[in-house]
Amino acid sequence: MKQLISSKVNRIDSSQIQKAYKLSSILKNPIDLSIGVPFGNTPQSVKNAAIKAVKNNLTRYTPPQGIDELIVGLFKELKTKDKLLIKNKGCIVVTPGVTVGLLLVFLALFEKDDEIIIFDPYFPIYLQLCNILGIKYRLVSTYPDFQIDIQKLMTAITSKTKAILINSPNNPTGAIYENEVLTKIAEIAEKHNLILISDEIYKDFAYSKTQISIGSIYENTVTLNGFSKSFAMSGFRVGYIAGPEEIANGIKKIAPYIYFSNPSISQHAALKALETDNSSIIKEHKKRHDLAIKLLSPKFKINGGEGAFYLFLQAPNGKGDEFIELAAKKNLILLPGSLFSQKKTHFRLSYATSLENLKRGIEIINSLVKL
Ligand code: PLP
Numbered sequence: 001m002k003q004l005i006s007s008k009v010n011r012i013d014s015s016q017i018q019k020a021y022k023l024s025s026i027l028k029n030p031i032d033l034s035i036g037v038p039f040g041n042t043p044q045s046v047k048n049a050a051i052k053a054v055k056n057n058l059t060r061y062t063p064p065q066g067i068d069e070l071i072v073g074l075f076k077e078l079k080t081k082d083k084l085l086i087k088n089k090g091c092i093v094v095t096p097g098v099t100v101g102l103l104l105v106f107l108a109l110f111e112k113d114d115e116i117i118i119f120d121p122y123f124p125i126y127l128q129l130c131n132i133l134g135i136k137y138r139l140v141s142t143y144p145d146f147q148i149d150i151q152k153l154m155t156a157i158t159s160k161t162k163a164i165l166i167n168s169p170n171n172p173t174g175a176i177y178e179n180e181v182l183t184k185i186a187e188i189a190e191k192h193n194l195i196l197i198s199d200e201i202y203k204d205f206a207y208s209k210t211q212i213s214i215g216s217i218y219e220n221t222v223t224l225n226g227f228s229k230s231f232a233m234s235g236f237r238v239g240y241i242a243g244p245e246e247i248a249n250g251i252k253k254i255a256p257y258i259y260f261s262n263p264s265i266s267q268h269a270a271l272k273a274l275e276t277d278n279s280s281i282i283k284e285h286k287k288r289h290d291l292a293i294k295l296l297s298p299k300f301k302i303n304g305g306e307g308a309f310y311l312f313l314q315a316p317n318g319k320g321d322e323f324i325e326l327a328a329k330k331n332l333i334l335l336p337g338s339l340f341s342q343k344k345t346h347f348r349l350s351y352a353t354s355l356e357n358l359k360r361g362i363e364i365i366n367s368l369v370k371l
Contacts, residue, residue, distance in 0.1 A: 011131040016339040024333045033361045034333045038232045039352040049272035053265045061261040066094025073274045083216035091248045098226045098239040108250040114162035121341040146175035146304035163195040169202035169307025172340040172348040176209045176306040186218035196221040202308040204230040207286045231273040236266035288351040295362045299369045309352040318345035332364045
């Protein structure tokens with residue numbers, strides 16, 4: 001009898017996320033500090049643009065690389081704000097979210113024996129995409145301070161390394177990499193002829209540090225970003241890739257066979273988002289960031305946490321999985337560090353929730369920590 005499903009499926013490790021879902025599914029009206037989407041609603045102007053697109057019958061297929069107005073708008077923004085070294089609008093591809101963007105980049109870049117360097121803790125999709133596609137990855141730990149140790153990075157580079165994947169502000173640690181470190185990484189990439197893949201989806205959520213886009217100092221960088229977090233638009237599914245034209249062209253060749261067209265209505269909404277001020281969204285998250293740090297600092301040493309909307313904290317006795325079970329018994333949902341890491345010592349808290357919920361959740365966390 002032939003196997004019903006391919007080996008690709010069996011290579012996906014979903015055990016940690018299933019454990020977390022199972023734990024939370026038995027709770028009634030829990031305090032949820034596991035959320036990966038920003039607090040608050042999509043800006044009204046963006047919602048209006050989506051409604052207008054429907055009314056105007058902008059409801060058909062679009063070019064796979066995205067509608068031209070959005071690409072032109074993105075090019076202008078990425079050149080002026082992020083100062084990316086991209087040459088023309090042909091270097092940009094709109095994707096159905098950064099998730100699909102990552103899939104396309106991986107498909108476009110990697111041959112069978114190529115290796116990618118990923119920092120641990122990581123956004124789980126990075127590893128699972130590698131597993132699905134059969135890409136070899138090398139993990140470089142950023143514990144305990146969640147900054148990149150250049151020496152450790154250098155030891156991970158082999159003759160097979162093709163790319164380094166960076167994510168700053170980081171999910172799950174909230175760390176923002178120092179500009180000097182990014183400069184060093186760019187130098188290393190240049191020396192070893194590597195491609196940098198930079199997931200900047202939390203770029204706007206930087207509270208106590210500002211950060212350059214590494215694509216502004218190193219040309220062979222593929223930058224990924226999107227509207228899910230910055231404009232609370234995760235359901236619209238709009239992201240984009242910006243990088244060297246040759247890579248963008250490769251991605252454009254693959255894209256039609258993966259998704260044919262980006263969602264039309266969402267792209268018109270994203271076009272409006274480009275001219276919308278999102279500072280109130282960021283301000284609300286800074287408020288929560290400051291409150292979480294203030295309330296947790298007496299009991300936890302906080303590493304990272306300068307951006308995004310997460311804190312990655314070491315559980316008492318380094319038992320992260322146990323800690324989230326204890327929290328669940330008190331009706332609080334957190335995510336286990338083991339979902340984001342080879343280590344099981346930490347847990348992730350998201351402060352993208354109401355101030356009231358955040359205070360109640362942190363009270364429970366602190367009550368579980370005996371100093
Ligand atoms: N990259 C990181 C680091 C994320 O945390 C997320 C979502 O949580 C994504 C990418 C996915 O973004 P999108 O909604 O654009 O697919």
